[in-house]
Structures are given as structure tokens and as C-alpha cells.
Amino acid sequence: xxxxxxxxxxxxxxxxxxxxxxxxxxxxxxxxxxxxxxxxxxxxxxxxxxxxxxxxxxxxxxxxxxxxxxxxxxxxxxxxxxxxxxxxxxxxxxxxxxxxxxxxxxxxxxxxxxxxxxxxxxxxxxxxxxxxxxxxxxxxxxxxxxxxxxxxxxxxxxxxxxxxxxxxxxxxxxxxxxxxxxxxxxxxxxxxxxxxxxxxxxxxxxxxxxxxxxxxxxxxxxxxxxxxxxxxxxxxxxxxxxxxxxxxxxxxxxxxxxxxxxxxxxxxxxxxxxxxxxxxxxxxxxxxxxxxxxxxxxxxxxxxxxxxxxxxxxxxxxxxxxxxxxxxxxxxxxxxxxxxxxxxxxxxxxxxxxxxxxxxxxxxxxxxxxxxxxxxxxxxxxxxxxxxxxxxxxxxxxxxxxxxxxxxxxxxxxxx
Amino acid sequence: xxxxxxxxxxxxxxxxxxxxxxxxxxxxxxxxxxxxxxxxxxxxxxxxxxxxxxxxxxxxxxxxxxxxxxxxxxxxxxxxxxxxxxxxxxxxxxxxxxxxxxxxxxxxxxxxxxxxxxxxxxxxxxxxxxxxxxxxxxxxxxxxxxxxxxxxxxxxxxx
Numbered sequence: 054x055x056x057x058x059x060x061x062x063x064x065x066x067x068x069x070x071x072x073x074x075x076x077x078x079x080x081x082x083x084x085x086x087x088x089x090x091x092x093x094x095x096x097x098x099x100x101x102x103x104x105x106x107x108x109x110x111x112x113x114x115x116x117x118x119x120x121x122x123x124x125x126x127x128x129x130x131x132x133x134x135x136x137x138x139x140x141x142x143x144x145x146x147x148x149x150x151x152x153x154x155x156x157x158x159x160x161x162x163x164x165x166x167x168x169x170x171x172x173x174x175x176x177x178x179x180x181x182x183x184x185x186x187x188x189x190x191x192x193x194x195x196x197x198x199x200x201x202x203x204x205x206x207x208x209x210x211x212x213x214x215x216x217x218x219x220x221x222x223x224x225x226x227x228x229x230x231x232x233x234x235x236x237x238x239x240x241x242x243x244x245x246x247x248x249x250x251x252x253x254x255x256x257x258x259x260x261x262x263x264x265x266x267x268x269x270x271x272x273x274x275x276x277x278x279x280x281x282x283x284x285x286x287x288x289x290x291x292x293x294x295x296x297x298x299x300x301x302x303x304x305x306x307x308x309x310x311x312x313x314x315x316x317x318x319x320x321x322x323x324x325x326x327x328x329x330x331x332x333x334x335x336x337x338x339x340x341x342x343x344x345x346x347x348x349x350x351x352x353x354x355x356x357x358x359x360x361x362x363x364x365x366x367x368x369x370x371x372x373x374x375x376x377x378x379x380x381x382x383x384x385x386x387x388x389x390x391x392x393x394x395x396x397x398x399x400x401x402x403x404x405x406x407x408x409x410x411x412x413x414x415x416x417x418x419x420x421x422x423x424x425x426x427x428x429x430x431x432x433x434x435x436x437x438x439x440x441x442x443x444x445x446x447x448x449x450x451x452x453x454x455x456x457x458x459x460x461x462x463x464x465x466x467x468x469x
Numbered sequence: 470x471x472x473x474x475x476x477x478x479x480x481x482x483x484x485x486x487x488x489x490x491x492x493x494x495x496x497x498x499x500x501x502x503x504x505x506x507x508x509x510x511x512x513x514x515x516x517x518x519x520x521x522x523x524x525x526x527x528x529x530x531x532x533x534x535x536x537x538x539x540x541x542x543x544x545x546x547x548x549x550x551x552x553x554x555x556x557x558x559x560x561x562x563x564x565x566x567x568x569x570x571x572x573x574x575x576x577x578x579x580x581x582x583x584x585x586x587x588x589x590x591x592x593x594x595x596x597x598x599x600x601x602x603x604x605x606x607x608x609x610x611x612x613x614x615x616x617x618x619x620x621x622x623x624x625x626x627x628x
Binding site: 398399400401404405408415416417421424425431432460461464465467 | 479482483485488489492513514515516517538539540541542543598600601604
């Protein structure tokens with residue numbers, strides 16, 4: 054069992070109040086809070102060895118480079134990459150997916166080739182492929198989502214066929230919480246010679262993830278959702294694929310030898326990291342990985358399963374107007390719970406909960422096609438948990454939702 | 470905005486009149502052959518308003534309907550708009566819309582402007598929730614877009 058009380062002390066922000074009430078932060082799928090160790094690591098870089106990396110012969114630059122590359126080692130090791138040369142630092146999951154679209158998909162795909170996505174993708178794993186399709190003539194296909202909120206794999210053998218060149222799916226849905234059977238998808242993709250990319254923005258922060266065990270070719274994730282700073286994330290690329298990829302952005306750092314008219318590319322991963330990188334953020338991400346590893350990812354996952362199970366049970370006590378999305382089976386869901394009530398629109402729920410100091414997310418969660426065309430609502434409300442959330446916070450959520458229901462029910466009684 | 474104390478203004482936001490319009494929307498629907506039709510969409514929250522307006526021979530509003538989905542504030546504001554704007558010409562619609570915007574920006578209004586937007590004062594409480602001001606303005610932004618498009622396309626006025 055985690056010592057949540059001790060963990061909460063590591064996060065300075067959790068002791069603040071909002072409108073005079075203790076902050077209840079349940080918007081972790083959007084971004085997570087940061088422990089002191091991460092904040093201090095970033096401050097330490099700026100106060101003591103701020104310098105550019107991979108360039109200077111002076112002490113500060115060497116120190117910065119050492120810390121920067123040590124962070125890469127930590128992150129690569131954290132996701133089970135064979136070594137750190139296949140871990141590219143990117144701005145976040147979105148940039149990671151865009152990098153694969155630009156550097157691998159556009160040069161390799163042509164008319165009639167198929168890219169298989171799912172209906173539960175975040176816009177970041179949809180729009181880049183729409184652009185690839187426009188540019189290359191490739192066709193987008195979608196794995197449907199069932200009523201229960203899981204991938205419908207019934208027609209998978211037709212969806213993954215000889216024309217399929219890439220399967221790109223979310224590991225864990227940011228709306229439904231569903232954990233997808235990505236290893237099975239990876240095997241099916243490889244059977245037809247296709248590659249597989251995983252949007253791991255909602256998995257790497259919350260559960261043990263091993264890229265070699267998952268047999269994926271590309272995997273992208275964001276630091277800010279895993280206790281680290283914004284503006285940094287990781288893209289893993291299978292080494293044999295990495296060698297075949299074209300450059301992404303070009304400029305300094307990504308080159309070896311340059312003439313007025315030509316250039317040769319640096320070794321990877323540096324080839325994909327043009328310009329001065331986000332040094333402080335990378336080192337901060339390394340500190341976040343240290344923090345998560347000190348707890349243990351199995352413990353993180355266990356805590357989230359327990360609190361999600363508790364929340365699902367407690368939320369059932371709300372009025373019947375509430376609809377909850379995603380699977381009931383806790384073994385295939387992460388710590389995000391989306392819900393909707395006809396009585397109180399999600400946006401109104403968000404405002405009423407905010408007045409109680411409770412932060413949740415409302416809207417389409419950057420998955421507009423899923424929310425509007427499959428769930429058939431204009432928006433949902435979403436509570437999402439992390440290692441520092443407690444059962445008492447779930448109780449406060451339920452209480453505030455009851456209050457919201459009361460405000461609108463009383464008005465309704467007057468208005469009929 | 471000061472988040473450090475309890476401003477306790479939910480009552481200002483969810484006034485009876487507003488929840489009444491939300492739960493019993495007036496003039497809801499879509500006209501089949503409107504003179505002006507316009508859609509407002511807020512990608513941030515997914516709120517959607519469709520306005521359709523029929524004008525009479527003098528160019529005054531004969532019928533205004535709204536359709537859409539979204540939060541109580543966006544839908545109530547649209548419902549109130551349809552009630553307030555009947556039998557008005559396009560210039561009057563614009564003046565009312567601008568006055569409403571001015572109120573939502575917190576500007577002080579003349580008594581003439583106040584009387585133009587009579588009944589809409591209940592939405593002033595939304596100002597305490599900056600993120601929700603857009604909800605209150607969604608229908609009005611659609612109205613302004615619709616008038617603009619009608620002026621350019623039908624009345625051939627310079628944009």
C-alpha cells in the first residue's frame with residue numbers, strides 16, 4: 054500500500070486552497086502535478102549549471118550534457134527501450150506522433166496504402182494521419198468502439214490486411230479509460246508487414262510500460278502527465294526502423310558535416326533533435342522518472358485501480374440521470390472516468406465543482422469524433438486520478454455532484 | 470480574478486430565470502426557409518447554437534428560432550435572445566447585441582442602452598465566471614455573423 058499522506062507532502066500545490074476550500078485535483082489526464090524533487094531539479098539546473106548541451110568544452114556545458122543524457126538514459130530505461138539511442142526527446146506526445154508522420158509515414162506511404170486508427174483516438178493521433186492521407190493518398194481506416202467502450206476486434210482480420218502499412222492506436226483512452234489490447238494489435242500488424250505506433254500519453258504515467266514487451270515500433274508520451282514539466286516528452290522508435298527514417302526539423306545539432314549546399318545527418322537520436330533542446334525540462338523529466346520509480350509503477354497502477362473501483366461504486370449513488378462511459382472491468386481500465394447527465398450539462402457541473410475546489414475536465418477531451426459521433430453527446434465531464442488522490446477526495450466529488458443535481462432539480466420542479 | 474476566497478456566486482450564475490429558460494427553452498427549432506441563418510460553435514466546450522430568422526417585408530424580424538446543445542448559460546442566453554429580438558430591424562438587432570456585449574465586458578451602460586437589453590441583466594452574474602462569458606455570448610456572436618452575412622450577400626453592403 055502506498056503512503057498517500059507522505060506522497061501528498063511531496064506536492065506543494067496540493068496544500069493550496071481554491072475559493073477557501075482545499076484543492077481536490079481530479080484533472081490528471083490533462084496534466085499532473087509536480088513533486089518538489091522535480092521543481093528543485095529544474096531550479097538547480099538554472100541556478101548551478103545552466104548551459105547549452107553537446108557543444109561547449111567548458112565545465113558547465115559538460116555538466117549540462119551529462120545530466121541531459123543521463124535523463125535520456127533514465128527515460129529509455131523506464132519504458133524498457135533496448136538503449137537510449139532510440140529515445141528521441143520531443144515536446145510531447147503530439148510532436149512525437151507528428152515526427153513519425155513526417156519522417157516515416159510521408160516518405161513511405163502512397164496511394165491505396167492503409168493507416169488503421171481507432172474511433173477512440175485523441176485528435177493528436179488523428180489529425181496527423183489525416184494530413185498524411187491528404188499528402189500521400191493513403192486511406193484511413195478505423196477500429197470501431199463498442200457500446201461498452203472497448204475496441205471491437207471482430208473484423209480485425211479484414212481491417213489489418215496487406216494494404217495496411219501502419220496501425221496507430223491509443224494505449225489507454227483519455228475519455229473512456231479503456232486499456233487497449235495493443236500487444237495483440239502489434240502481432241496482427243507485424244503479420245502483414247505493417248508497423249504499429251502507440252499513443253502512450255495515458256499509459257506511461259500510470260502503469261508499467263515496456264516497449265519490447267509490447268512489441269511496438271513507435272511509442273510516444275508526455276512528461277507533464279507523469280509528474281514532469283511541460284514542453285518535453287519521449288518518442289521511442291524501434292532501432293531497425295529508426296535507421297530508415299528521414300530527418301524531422303533541420304538545423305543545428307542534427308547535422309555532422311555541412312557545406313554551403315549540403316549536409317550529412319548526425320547519429321540518432323540527435324538527428325531528430327534540431328536546435329537547442331528543452332534541457333531543463335528533459336532533466337526535470339528524469340527527476341519525475343526517479344520519483345515514479347521510487348514508488349514503483351506496479352504500486353502506482355494498484356493505487357489507481359483501487360481508487361477507480363471505489364469511485365465507480367460511489368458514483369453509482371448519484372441520480373439515474375448520470376451515464377458513465379468505459380468498461381466496468383477494472384483490469385482493462387485506467388483512472389479516467391467520463392460521465393454525462395442530461396439534467397446538468399458537463400460545463401455547468403465543471404463550474405459548480407470548481408466552486409467546491411474540485412478540478413475536473415469538461416468538454417470533448419480533444420476526441421470530438423468519439424464524443425459527438427459515438428457517445429452522441431456534445432461534451433462529457435471527466436474525473437481522472439493519480440497517485441496522490443484519496444478516497445476522501447472521491448467522496449467530495451460525489452457530494453459536489455449531488456449538490457449540482459440539487460440546484461438543477463429544484464429549478465426543474467419549479468419550472469414544470 | 471481572486472481564487473483565494475469563497476465568492477459564493479453560484480446563485481448569481483444559476484438564477485431562476487436562467488434555469489427556467491434552460492429547462493423550458495422558448496422558440497426552439499429551425500426555420501425551413503430563413504432569411505438569416507447562422508451557427509455558433511465553441512470548440513472549447515462543444516456548445517452549439519443555430520439561429521434562423523425570418524424577416525417581414527419591412528425588414529423586421531418576424532420569427533426567430535434557435536436550436537442547439539450545450540450548457541445552461543449558452544442555451545438560456547439563446548432562448549432569451551429569441552424572445553427579446555422579435556419585431557426589430559437589423560440595426561436594432563445590432564445595437565442590442567453590442568449593448569449586451571458591453572454589459573458582459575463590465576462597461577457602464579446608458580439608460581437607453583440598459584432599456585434595450587431589458588431582461589438580460591440576469592446574465593450579468595456570468596461575469597463572475599470569466600470562462601463562462603463565452604457561453605453567454607455564443608448566440609449573440611452567431612446573430613452578428615448572420616446579420617453580417619445577410620448584409621453582404623443579400624443587401625450587397627461592403628463588409
